Amino acid sequence: MSNLSGSTVSRKKKQAPNCFAAALVLALLGGFLGCTTIYVRTGVYHRVQKGETLTALARSYGVSVQDLAEINNIEDSTQVKPGDRLFVPRARRRPATVKPLPKGTPEEKIVFERGRFVWPIRGRLTSRFGMRNGSRHDGIDIAARPGTDIRASADGRVVYSQRLRGYGNLILLKHSDDFFTAYAHNSKNLVKKGRKVKKGQVIGKVGSTGHATGPHLHFEVRKGRAARNPLFFLPKV
Ligand SMILES: [Zn+2]
Numbered sequence: 001m002s003n004l005s006g007s008t009v010s011r012k013k014k015q016a017p018n019c020f021a022a023a024l025v026l027a028l029l030g031g032f033l034g035c036t037t038i039y040v041r042t043g044v045y046h047r048v049q050k051g052e053t054l055t056a057l058a059r060s061y062g063v064s065v066q067d068l069a070e071i072n073n074i075e076d077s078t079q080v081k082p083g084d085r086l087f088v089p090r091a092r093r094r095p096a097t098v099k100p101l102p103k104g105t106p107e108e109k110i111v112f113e114r115g116r117f118v119w120p121i122r123g124r125l126t127s128r129f130g131m132r133n134g135s136r137h138d139g140i141d142i143a144a145r146p147g148t149d150i151r152a153s154a155d156g157r158v159v160y161s162q163r164l165r166g167y168g169n170l171i172l173l174k175h176s177d178d179f180f181t182a183y184a185h186n187s188k189n190l191v192k193k194g195r196k197v198k199k200g201q202v203i204g205k206v207g208s209t210g211h212a213t214g215p216h217l218h219f220e221v222r223k224g225r226a227a228r229n230p231l232f233f234l235p236k237v
Pocket of ligand 1: 217
């Protein structure tokens with residue numbers, strides 16, 4: 001039995017800047033359905049109790065281990081310790097109990113694809129993917145001097161290259177396997193919509209356009225319309 005603590009997060013109407021790239025991807029995929037109706041940002045916080053494991057939590061809440069791992073930046077399930085506060089995406093309420101796994105059940109593997117993308121810039125990671133002050137941060141922030149070259153993190157095609165509220169100058173690339181990457185707050189976009197790009201090719205320059213407190217790159221990885229944790233797809237630094 002667990003004494004589950006936490007609070008519910010529900011943001012049905014919030015027009016967060018993060019929302020726009022999601023809406024955009026949807027639009028590009030053919031059906032603009034409106035951000036607010038698709039991206040209902042629900043979830044609950046869960047305080048880990050003694051004996052609870054990531055897999056047991058995932059099963060009790062009905063979410064995937066992978067989603068739990070990515071949104072909480074957990075790279076190894078043995079990192080999870082009693083007292084940790086985890087965000088459980090999409091969950092509406094806490095289960096009455098977190099059922100322990102049957103004896104001998106292995107923890108589900110967390111999957112990484114570290115070679116899929118390369119770092120678009122070098123710089124200090126200033127913000128991770130996941131919950132930030134009660135709302136979702138759908139990418140990572142990398143600080144760099146204004147004007148630093150931004151490079152395509154994989155071969156692909158430019159599907160968006162213009163200003164977008166909140167994001168400033170934004171570039172969106174489409175890659176194989178329904179992956180997208182987004183590059184925001186650029187001082188300059190150097191590629192046009194429709195153009196093919198090669199991995200490592202310079203596509204823009206770092207800036208602080210849109211809602212940005214200083215020069216940095218906001219970088220997103222999406223699989224279809226789902227935001228994924230970029231750190232699970234980039235080489236380890
Ligand atoms: Zn950001």
